[in-house]
Each structure stands twice: as C-alpha cells, then as structure tokens.
Amino acid sequence: MFNFLTNSFYLTFDDFNFNATLLEGLYSMGYKTPTPIQQEAIPVVLEHHDIIACAQTGTGKTAAYLLPIIDHILKAETRHLNTLIIAPTRELALQIDQQIDGLGYFCSLSSIAIYGGNDGIAWSTQKHALQEGVDIICATPGRLIALLQAGDINFEHLQHLVLDEADRMLDMGFFDDIKTIVNYLPKKRQTIMFSATMPPKIRQLANQITNDAKQINIAISKPAAGIVQQAYILYDNQKEPLIRNILMQEEYPSVIIFSSTKDNVKLLEKTLRGIDRNVRAFHSDLDQAEREEIMRDFKSKRVHILIGTDILSRGIDVDGISLVVNYDAPGDPEDYIHRIGRTARASKAGVAITFVNPKDQFKFFKIESLMGIEVPKMPLPIELGVGPEFNPEKPRTDIRRGAGPNKGNPKRNFNKRPGTKR
Ligand code: AMP
Secondary structure (H helix, E strand, O other): OEEOOOOEEOOOHHHHOOOHHHHHHHHHOOOOOOOHHHHHHHHHHHOOOOEEEEOOOOOOHHHHHHHHHHHHHHHOOOOOOOEEEEOOOHHHHHHHHHHHHHHOOOOOOOEEEEOOOOOHHHHHHHHHHHHHOOOEEEEOHHHHHHHHHOOOOOOOOOOEEEEOOHHHHHHOOOHHHHHHHHHOOOOOOEEEEEEOOOOHHHHHHHHHHOOOOEEEEOOOOOOOOOEEEEEEEOOHHHHHHHHHHHHHHOOOOOEEEEOOOHHHHHHHHHHHOOOOOOEEEEOOOOOHHHHHHHHHHHHOOOOOEEEEOHHHOOOOOOOOOOEEEEOOOOOOHHHHHHHHOOOOHHHOOEEEEEEEOHHHHHHHHHHHHHHOOOOOEOOOOHHHOOOOOOOOOOOOHHHHHHHOOOOOOOOOOOOOOOOOOO
16 A cells, blocks of 8 residues: 555565455454554565574564465465464463464464463363364463373474563573474474564574574654653543643643544534634545645644644645644554654653543553553643543453354364364
8 A cells, every 4th residue: 555645665464465265364353454563574584595683572473474375374285283482471372372363254264272280181171182183373382391201292294383471481490492493393394483572592592493584673663852742531422522621721732633534534624613713624535736735734833733644644745733633542553653753853852642532541551561651641621521541451361252253162163164074
C-alpha cells in the first residue's frame, strides 16, 4: 500500500500471499496491518531463513513467527509434527498456544502446550495428544526433556524450531537444557530466535544453533521527553462534551485530533464546526490539491484544529502543534508514539491526551506496558458525570470464538484435520 504522505510503500497482510483461511483468522483477531517486527520478520521466515530477532513483548513478535510458520504448514504436502516452540514459562507457552488457536481458527491446524507442574492426567493427555499427532508443540524446556527422554516425541520431520524470549530462558538457567533438546532435532531445519535483549550468551547460543541467520532489530520507540501525556477514562457519550470542554478551556493554538475511521473524522468535523476555531478534516476522500491546501493552512495557523486518521500521524512535519488528542485510542504502541510525536517537536513542550473507552482499555494498557510508563488518568469535568473505572482485562476472545464454527472447544481441531494425509 502507498502512503502518500511519506511517499513510500508499506506491507499489508494481503502482500504475504498467506493461505486464505489464515488471513481470515488474523483479520478476525482484529489485526489490520502488520506491526514493524511483522513487516520485517514475516518475509524472511517465509523465505525459510534462520532469524535472530531482537523484539520485546507487545510488539506483535509472536504473530511475526507464527503467521509464516502456519502458512508453511498449511502449504505442506504431508503433515507431521512440524514446529517446536520453546518458551521459558508455562504462561508464555499457553499464550502462544492460544494465539495459534486464534490465528488458525479457520484452518485445519493442531497444537498443544506442554509444560510441567500439572497432574498425572495432564501428563497422559499430553502423551496421548503427541501420539495422535500435532502440527505445533509449545513447550517449556523441563517437561519437554522428560517427554523426549521417555521417547514420546518423534521429531523426524520437524521443520521449525522457535526459541521465544531466549534471554529469559538463559536467565532461568535453561542454557544446557536447550542444547540437550536441540540434539534431538534434525540438523536441517529453520531456526528462529526471539529475544528482548542480546547479551553475549545469547549470541553464543545463536551461533551454535542457527545457520547463516538474518538479524532483525526493532528498537523500542519512546515518546519525546517534552510531551505531557494524559488519559481520560470515559464512556463514548462523554467524548464529545469532553473535547469541546478541552478545546474551549485551554489556549491551544494548534491541535491535531486523531479518530479511528474516515467516517468518524468527517462526523467530528461537523460536530466541532460550531466552536470558535477553524476546524478541518483530513482524509483520503479529499484530492491531492485539497490536502495540500489544508496542510498549508494548518502550517500557517489559519486552520487551528486538524482532524484525521492515522494517515496524519506519519510523516507530517509541522512545528508548534501544542496538543494532540487521541479521540479514539490508537491500535498499537507504534501508532500511539507516532501520533503523540506530532507535538513537542524540536524540543518544544506539548500535551497528548488520549480518550479511552471501555473497549479500548486493554489496548491502552498494552501501550503503557510497552512504553514502560503509566499515563496519568485525569478526572472528568464534574458536569460530564462519572466515567468507568480503569480496569483493563484480557481482550474478549470469547466474542471472536462465539462467531466461529468450533465455539467453546479450545483444541477444536485436534484430531480432526479434514483433507490431510496421515
Ligand atoms: P506479542 O508482542 O506477540 O506479545 O503481541 C502483543 C499483542 O498484540 C497480542 O495481543 C497480539 O494478539 C497483538 N497483535 C499482534 N500483531 C498484531 C497486529 N498486526 N495488529 C494488532 N494486534 C496485534
């Protein structure tokens, strides 16, 4: 897709030629565009290269390797145990397994999480599942070694080995365990290593288990120091009175408001027309000449308030923007940082305010986690009434599950793989 503001192309999920059922799964998970780590890693994994990637939790790193691996599996001529993912903790192993469930929801795909510390029934379920055959195993090192030593896993046809959070695994003392496990695997395989940091010991491990690996580094973005960040936790019907309140009370000479969709941008422009400021909407339905005129007027401060979608967040270089409002919370941390980075440019101060409705609370919490900061939650003006509590939970995966054919059965495809040879 072409970004007319930056004059450059960026990849969409449609560019990867993924299997149609996999695309359906990722879109139903609410993924719209690949995150930066996905843009970089997916093409490399699809090309069967080994990879050493430096990326933190929250960047979309799990899908960066799962998507191309699932695609390989779906395109394979015969199906065997294809992929081993090793993770440091049972929580992470389970989370990865759940993402496989989500992404592979419309595919015929089977996976299992294998981790220690549970009872004998779980042990025999895991053994039984392995005998029946699965495409992907997500395992913690200890339990995996126990199963390997008992001769319960056949890795003869393994194609991919993934080490997720490799630095944490080494911190937890799994260095030798990983080497033991690797000795059970075929030498000809694709090895993918993800780590939040790259200390020398990780490099040493990478040298031993990868082959001519490509390196990918996604630096964690941080917002500029001069930006004062604030958030309002509110209901949707409190957004409009609040934006009026903010724009009236404070003297912000130059404001950008981000909304989630083109239609919402247009609607908000209409809503704000009554206020005593020059407001314009910026969206892709305008022709190039109109867009240029609006940008000129915004730069010269004839237009005071500009409303747009994320197309406004990248590439526009206007100094003196005193306030950025996220009328709808952005989809991911990178978008958030790009949006709020429109203010406080060139060492000036600026304010970034985010409206967070109940649906966006978890998204916003993820953004805060990735940046490693807690954005102050501002009290709503009294006349707007009481807002919701900030109580971010896990995303509501049950909404998606309820819509699908295998509702309520987390390992729904297990043992049931239409059209595959076995
Ligand atoms: P991770 O960094 O793998 O822990 O992913 C963090 C969160 O981002 C998970 O909840 C993913 O489901 C979500 N996620 C991954 N890729 C995307 C994407 N392209 N668009 C939106 N959300 C994503």
